[in-house]
Amino acid sequence: MFPNGKMKAPRAFWAAAALLAAAIAGAALPGCRKSGPPAVGATGKPVSITVEVYDRGTDSGKSNPADNNWTSWIKEKVLKDENIDVTFVPVNRWDETTAMNNLMASGTAPDLCYTYNWDMVNSFGLQGGVYDLAPYVDTLLTDLKAFLGPDPQIPGRDFIWRSQNQDNDALYGISNRYMYSASYNLFIRKDWLDTLGLGLPGTPQEYYDALTAFKEKDPGKVGKNRVVPFTMSTDVRWAAGIILESFIDPSISFRERWTTTIVERYALTPGYKEGMRFLNKMYNAGLIDPDFPLYKADDLLTNLIKSGVVGSIAGNWDQPYRDNVSLLVDLQKNVPGALFVPIDSFPSADGVTHKRGAPVAGGLTIFVPKTSQKLEAALRYVNWLAREENLRFLQFGTEGVNHQMVNGIPRAVSETGLWIMNSAANVDYTPFVNGYAMETPDLTARVLAASYPSWPEDVIAEAYRISSFNAEPAPVVTVTLYKAGPLTETLVSKSSAFYIESICARPENFDKAWDAGIKDWLVSGAQEVLDERRTKYNGPE
Numbered sequence: 369m370f371p372n373g374k375m376k377a378p379r380a381f382w383a384a385a386a387l388l389a390a391a392i393a394g395a396a397l398p399g400c401r402k403s404g405p406p407a408v409g410a411t412g413k414p415v416s417i418t419v420e421v422y423d424r425g426t427d428s429g430k431s432n433p434a435d436n437n438w439t440s441w442i443k444e445k446v447l448k449d450e451n452i453d454v455t456f457v458p459v460n461r462w463d464e465t466t467a468m469n470n471l472m473a474s475g476t477a478p479d480l481c482y483t484y485n486w487d488m489v490n491s492f493g494l495q496g497g498v499y500d501l502a503p504y505v506d507t508l509l510t511d512l513k514a515f516l517g518p519d520p521q522i523p524g525r526d527f528i529w530r531s532q533n534q535d536n537d538a539l540y541g542i543s544n545r546y547m548y549s550a551s552y553n554l555f556i557r558k559d560w561l562d563t564l565g566l567g568l569p570g571t572p573q574e575y576y577d578a579l580t581a582f583k584e585k586d587p588g589k590v591g592k593n594r595v596v597p598f599t600m601s602t603d604v605r606w607a608a609g610i611i612l613e614s615f616i617d618p619s620i621s622f623r624e625r626w627t628t629t630i631v632e633r634y635a636l637t638p639g640y641k642e643g644m645r646f647l648n649k650m651y652n653a654g655l656i657d658p659d660f661p662l663y664k665a666d667d668l669l670t671n672l673i674k675s676g677v678v679g680s681i682a683g684n685w686d687q688p689y690r691d692n693v694s695l696l697v698d699l700q701k702n703v704p705g706a707l708f709v710p711i712d713s714f715p716s717a718d719g720v721t722h723k724r725g726a727p728v729a730g731g732l733t734i735f736v737p738k739t740s741q742k743l744e745a746a747l748r749y750v751n752w753l754a755r756e757e758n759l760r761f762l763q764f765g766t767e768g769v770n771h772q773m774v775n776g777i778p779r780a781v782s783e784t785g786l787w788i789m790n791s792a793a794n795v796d797y798t799p800f801v802n803g804y805a806m807e808t809p810d811l812t813a814r815v816l817a818a819s820y821p822s823w824p825e826d827v828i829a830e831a832y833r834i835s836s837f838n839a840e841p842a843p844v845v846t847v848t849l850y851k852a853g854p855l856t857e858t859l860v861s862k863s864s865a866f867y868i869e870s871i872c873a874r875p876e877n878f879d880k881a882w883d884a885g886i887k888d889w890l891v892s893g894a895q896e897v898l899d900e901r902r903t904k905y906n907g908p909e
Contacts, residue, residue, distance in 0.1 A: 414453040415745040418478035422796045423458035427667050428694040430790045433458050437786040438762065438797055450752055452745050462665045465857050472497055472737060479740040480749060482799040484731045486531060486541065487631065491853025492735070493533070493540030499736045499743055502532065502539040508747040509542075512754040512800060516545055520728055521844045530729050534848040542750075544795075546730030547803030547812065550685040550835035551723065554610045555708040557679045563587035568711050572614075572646070575680075575713045579655040582679040588703065590677045598650065598680040599657035599672060602664045604867040605633050608647060610682050610723065614714035615643035618722055622908050626845060627901040630894050631852055631859045635867075639717075641882055647871045648878045661868050670695055676703035685710075685835035689823050691782060692790055697822050710834045725839035730802040732795075753798055762794045763804060779818040793819065845907040851900045855893035862889050 421433045433439075434456035446452050457478045459467050465485050471477040472492060483489060492498045505513055505528055516527040530543045554575075561568065561578060564587050569575040579597035586592045600607035616625075617639040628636040635641075650656050657678075663669040672678060673695055681687065688696040688708040699706045715721045736746050752758060764771055764778050770787060771778040783789065795802050804819070806812040813832065817825035852859070866885025873881040890898075 412451075414447060414451045415742060416453040416455065417480065417740075417742045417745045417749060418455050418457050419746075419749065420459050420478045420481045421456045422461040422464070422791065424461045424692075424790050424796075425665065425667055427670060428692060428698070429784045429788055430692060431786055431788050433790055433796065436788075438789075438794060440786075441761070442797065445758065446749060446752055450745075450748055452749055452752075454749065465860065469857065472739075475739045477737040477739060479742045480734065480736060480746040482544075482732050482734045484733075485856055486543070486731075486733045487849070487852040487856045489531075489541040489733050489735050490533065490848070490850070491856075492737075493538060494850065494853070497738055498540050499738060499740075500538040500540060501542060501736070501747070502537060504743075504747055505529075505539070508744060509751050511751045512542070515754040515759070516800065521841075522846065527728075531733060534846060541733035541735040542800065543729040544732040544734070544800045544802055545805075546726050546728060547801065547805050548816065548832070548836075549726055549839060549841075550832045551726040551839060552606070552610050552683060553685045553687070553710040553831060553835045554682045554713060555680060555688055556711050557582075557588070558707045558709045559703075559705050560587040560679055568709070569713045570711075572611075572714055575711070576650065576653075576655070579650070579679060580653065583654055588676060588679075588706075594677050596657045596672065596678045597655040599669065599678050600660050600663070600682065601666070601669055602661055602864055602868060604647075604864070604871065607683055611646065611714055612640060612643035613724060614716050614722065615639045615646065616716065616722075618716040618718045618720065622843060623905055626842065626907060627898065627905055629901075630897050631856050631863070633859075633863050635863060635886060635889065636894070636898065644867065644870050644882060645878055648873060648875060651871050652875055656871070661872070666693075674698040674702060676706060681708065686792075686820070686828065686831055689820050689828060689831065690792060691780070691821055692788065692792065694822075710831045712834050712837065721838050723835065723837070723839040725836070725841040727841045732799050732802070734799055750800065754800060759798055759801070762798050774818065777814050777818045780821040782821040843908060845905065847904045847906055849897075849900055849904065851893070851897045855897065859889065859893055859897070862892055 421439075423433050424430055439456055443454050446454055459471070464483055465488060468477065468481065468483050468485070468488065489498065493500070501509070509528065513526060513528045519525045519527040519530060522530075527545055528542060529539065531541050532539045556569070556575075556578065558568070560582055564581050564585060566578055566581065569578045581587075582597045583592075583595055586595050588595070605612065613634065616634060616637050620638055625637060628634065628638075630636060647656065651658075657672075670693060673681060676699060684690070687693070691697075696706075696708055699708075712721050734750060736743055740746060753762070765787070767773060767778070769781075770783060771780050773779070790796060793803060804812055804815045806815055813829065814825070816832070817828040820828050862885075866881070866889065870878060870882040870885060
């Protein structure tokens with residue numbers, strides 16, 4: 369039952385919620401206990417802590433991430449339960465690595481932080497900049513450990529230890545757990561295809577031809593000089609990843625795939641260059657938005673898409689349907705009948721549409737900087753979040769306000785103002801988990817599909833199916849690496865620059881631009897990272 373006591377649901381649903389028993393991957397999760405360690409300062413003055421929260425901007429009605437109904441609920445309840453006074457500190461989501469480096473360097477990082485950059489956290493730890501959390505797993509983090517449960521990819525080990533340093537046993541950060549198998553999708557304007565009498569493209573050439581028809585025939589009647597067949601952000605490796613990664617040689621060994629993955633980029637992986645060549649061809653044919661190098665943050669890009677001039681996009685598997693972005697909702701307000709649908713159009717050389725499956729470790733890492741004098745309170749706060757009643761409220765909210773029960777499943781309702789969720793399932797406030805964990809994969813999928821208030825469940829289910837089809841997460845290699853940490857910011861920045869330069873080069877200059885970018889990347893640190901990965905690899909052949 370939710371904290372307010374109003375939720376009514378079938379016994380099976382609440383048994384699932386209580387047990388948090390299985391993610392889409394099929395791993396069992398034990399139940400969360402409601403009791404915890406004695407409250408910090410329970411009989412005295414509250415202990416004040418600062419907690420990072422992502423600032424995702426204010427587009428689509430997003431609220432102030434540090435001051436809204438969710439943060440008010442957290443502050444009031446954790447003060448009552450644990451005597452901890454929480455202040456949220458916004459950090460720009462789209463510039464988080466630079467922002468966190470600056471906060472750590474200046475000694476002003478919040479008491480509790482999180483980031484998508486694990487290498488950076490490990491580097492901080494090796495420099496003595498963050499606490500080793502290992503001694504506190506079985507004392508202050510018992511609820512969190514129970515929630516995360518066994519590691520589905522490492523038998524006999526609890527997931528909370530996923531990011532443990534294999535050389536010194538230190539736990540500099542705790543990885544969050546991702547509950548779904550879907551990762552990314554490619555979308556196209558079906559209303560434009562229908563106008564032109566075209567079916568959904570099933571091959572790269574059919575996709576290319578469809579975009580060419582968009583450009584030449586202007587099916588949306590927006591003006592030929594305004595049609596944008598395909599657009600993306602400057603984070604090309606993700607925004608066009610489903611296209612790029614389809615060109616990777618499917619016959620290479622996992623060893624080669626893993627060792628050539630540098631700061632989550634596949635620039636050195638055989639075949640990836642040909643994916644970039646395909647984007648270069650698209651760009652020179654006028655099929656890619658010439659202004660894409662300007663789209664570092666989401667606002668400009670999403671506003672362009674919502675205006676109705678864009679024919680195709682790629683990215684997160686559910687990108688058009690997310691209520692906190694309202695991309696398709698707002699597009700349909702501007703262009704009635706407009707519709708983005710997912711397509712599966714890029715098979716690899718073996719004819720299979722290989723996709724990057726979502727990793728069980730969801731990317732975010734929680735850590736506590738050494739500058740914090742509130743280690744115990746920070747960890748008790750995270751542990752408090754992991755208790756069933758608190759997590760469930762933050763993910764579902766109140767019946768009649770944040771959701772309605774439909775066929776025994778909580779279905780989210782559209783929210784604006786101070787109740788809006790700036791991130792899916794409020795992951796910004798529950799950074800140890802991304803997604804709903806229910807009793808069975810089917811129940812998990814149903815709850816997920818019902819969590820999009822503006823769209824029928826079958827629409828979400830189809831997007832999930834396409835993204836998950838032929839998708840495989842990479843096997844885990846239990847080795848600790850050191851070289852990438854201090855080099856990550858440089859390598860990410862340089863890769864973004866030469867990706868863009870290569871895409872925008874004249875076709876006859878593509879090889880020169882790409883090869884020069886790779887050469888500079890290698891001497892800037894990628895070679896060091898590559899050498900370490902090759903030397904330390906201990907995974908499957």
